[in-house]
Amino acid sequence: xxxxxxxVKIEITTPLPEEGYPDTTYKIEGSVKMFDAVGAPPFVYxxxxxxxxxxxxxxxxxxxxxxxxIPVTGKFTIEWRPDKLGTYEVTVVATPAPLPLPVIGxxxxxxxxxxxxxSAVEKPAGEYSNLKITSYEKVTV
Amino acid sequence: MVTKRVGLVAPPGVLTVSPGDVIRVTSEFDYxxxxxxxxxxxxxxxxxxxxxxxxxxxxxxxxxxxxxxxxGKHFTGYVDLTVPExxxxxxxxxxxxxxxxxGADIFSPYYDNIIEIVGAVPEFSNLxxxxxxxx
Numbered sequence: 001x002x003x004x005x006x007x008v009k010i011e012i013t014t015p016l017p018e019e020g021y022p023d024t025t026y027k028i029e030g031s032v033k034m035f036d037a038v039g040a041p042p043f044v045y046x047x048x049x050x051x052x053x054x055x056x057x058x059x060x061x062x063x064x065x066x067x068x069x070i071p072v073t074g075k076f077t078i079e080w081r082p083d084k085l086g087t088y089e090v091t092v093v094a095t096p097a098p099l100p101l102p103v104i105g106x107x108x109x110x111x112x113x114x115x116x117x118x119s120a121v122e123k124p125a126g127e128y129s130n131l132k133i134t135s136y137e138k139v140t141v
Numbered sequence: 142m143v144t145k146r147v148g149l150v151a152p153p154g155v156l157t158v159s160p161g162d163v164i165r166v167t168s169e170f171d172y173x174x175x176x177x178x179x180x181x182x183x184x185x186x187x188x189x190x191x192x193x194x195x196x197x198x199x200x201x202x203x204x205x206x207x208x209x210x211x212x213g214k215h216f217t218g219y220v221d222l223t224v225p226e227x228x229x230x231x232x233x234x235x236x237x238x239x240x241x242x243x244g245a246d247i248f249s250p251y252y253d254n255i256i257e258i259v260g261a262v263p264e265f266s267n268l269x270x271x272x273x274x275x276x
Contacts, residue, residue: 021175123243126174126209131249133183133237136156136256137149139165139221 008042008094008111009033016080016090016116021123025081028067030113032074032094042094042110044069046078051087067092082120090116150255157257160226164256165219168237168249173213178205179242183220185256187233194236194251198222201240224258231257 014029032044043066050061067078082088092113146165150156158164166183182201186194200220207214220237233256239247 123175125244126172126177126242127213128239128242128247129171131168131170131237131239131247133152133166133168133235133249133252134217135149135151135167136235137165138147138156138158139163140145140147 007034010044010092010094010111010113012092012113012116016118018117019119019121020082022082022085022120024123025079026118028078028080028090028092028116030076030092032069032076032111034074042069042096043098044076044078044092044094046080047091047093047112048080048082049089049091050084051089066098082118085120085122088118088120090118152252152255155231155255155257157259158224159259160224160228162224164222164224164235166222166235166237167217167219169215169217170239170247171213171215172206172209173211174209176206176208177242178203180204180240181218181220181237182240183222183235183237185222185224185233185235186251187228187230188253194234197225197228197233229258229260233258 010030010032012028012030014027016026016028020026028046032042034042045064045066048063048065050063052060065078065080067076069076078092080090093109094111095108096110148156156164164185168181168183180201181204182199184194184196184199186196189195200222202218202220204216204218206216232254234251234253235255236251237249
């Protein structure tokens with residue numbers, strides 16, 4: 001479990017939907033604010049944990065998607081694209097330094113958002129109806 | 142570049158064409174569901190002993206539709222087909238299908254006997270005597 005220092009407040013303005021589809025990009029929007037501190041905004045990441053019922057939590061797959069907070073306002077957008085069906089737990093975390101990818105060691109977490117649950121479900125098939133030819137004509141270019 | 146359109150016909154009307162002509166086939170359908178992309182495919186066919194819809198010309202065009210929750214969206218698209226050489230008669234038909242979409246291809250009805258191919262009629266013009274000499 002990463003070391004957790006609660007010195008950054010993360011507010012999510014556009015959370016993930018509860019349900020979505022694999023290979024579709026979703027946006028998380030929000031803002032970060034440092035308590036009683038001045039300086040560059042922290043680094044924010046969406047910490048994505050793929051839930052597998054048969055795996056203990058410590059060995060579940062965790063990935064990080066980086067967001068780029070705008071100086072002064074601290075607003076950020078993180079794009080995330082699930083690639084598998086299943087349940088995910090997504091938390092936006094703030095760190096004082098960029099995380100190396102893949103993550104090695106224990107990054108210090110200076111703030112985290114509420115956790116968002118996301119289920120990637122099978123894309124429903126579309127329904128097509130009334131396919132017909134309506135006209136035909138001779139054309140010359 | 143100007144596209145000239147000649148003789149717009151709706152089924153079951155008959156369009157008369159010649160080899161080399163381009164037929165613009167306009168098709169439409171309704172769609173409800175998530176964003177999708179695929180190809181709209183049209184073909185000119187005629188019946189043969191082995192295949193009642195033997196294609197002699199075909200073409201396709203990409204389409205994409207954004208997320209379309211109920212009541213869905215209406216889509217119209219066209220495909221141009223060039224009438225090949227070596228065919229004539231009045232038993233040619235058209236059909237359209239949607240390909241490259243999730244799931245099975247979607248077919249329109251087969252529209253039999255709506256295209257008539259006539260051989261190109263040779264055109265002579267400007268027949269004049271240009272000179273005459275004593276020999």
